[in-house]
Amino acid sequence: MAADLAEKTNRYHDLLAEALGEAEIAPPDGTAMSEAAAECLEMAESYLDDGRHFRDDGDRVNALAAFSYGHAWLDAGARIGLFDVPTEGHLFTV
Template identity: 60%
Template structure:
């Protein structure tokens, strides 16, 4: 297994975990937007868990794909205004 793949997989897993910690739902509860934010977050968490499962089973390709998809869900939510993130973070493309 190429070292670059392992390094990239680890980096993306850490990035997704940090992004989940940084992103807070920014829309009022009880609104369709809030429901959408909750779903985006749930998807990101599911992809993080999937990625960890794949990594534990020596499948870095699928782990990296899972981490990337999870991050994409969160990043999209940030761009749509569903999540608030700290001003000093470079985790998202705001």
Template identity: 70%
Template sequence: MPADLEEKTDRYERLLTEALDAAEVTAPPETPLGEAATEYEEMARSYLADGRHFREDDDLVNALAAFSYGHAWLDAGARIGLFSVPTAGHLFTV
């Protein structure tokens, strides 16, 4: 089981990192949607940092949860149109 948890944690960290690189804010920054996009991106980046902190402490369960939550913020933002994201591939569900 621990090897599976480690592999999954690695995969979700890569997924979140790649998704952050791929997502582009589409809403004008001075609008409420632009502010929301900034907040969604900040949440995703914060969860990435949290996950890396948990990983350093050998807390893979919380690291995986943080990476998953971070990706969920980006994916939700993409679904409501805050981000332009690739529609092909494995990064997003849109």
């Protein structure tokens, strides 16, 4: 079971890191929507950093949760139009 948790944690880390690299803010600069998108990106990046900290400390459960929450911020933002993202593939559910 520990091996499964380690694999899943690493997989979700990679998913979030890759999704962060693909998400681009869609609304025009200076709008409330672009500010909301920037805040979502900041949250996702923070959860990635937190997850890495937890993982480095051996706390895989909280690392997995952090990576999952981070990806949820991006995926939700993509669904409501805050981000331009790939529509094909495994990164987003749009």
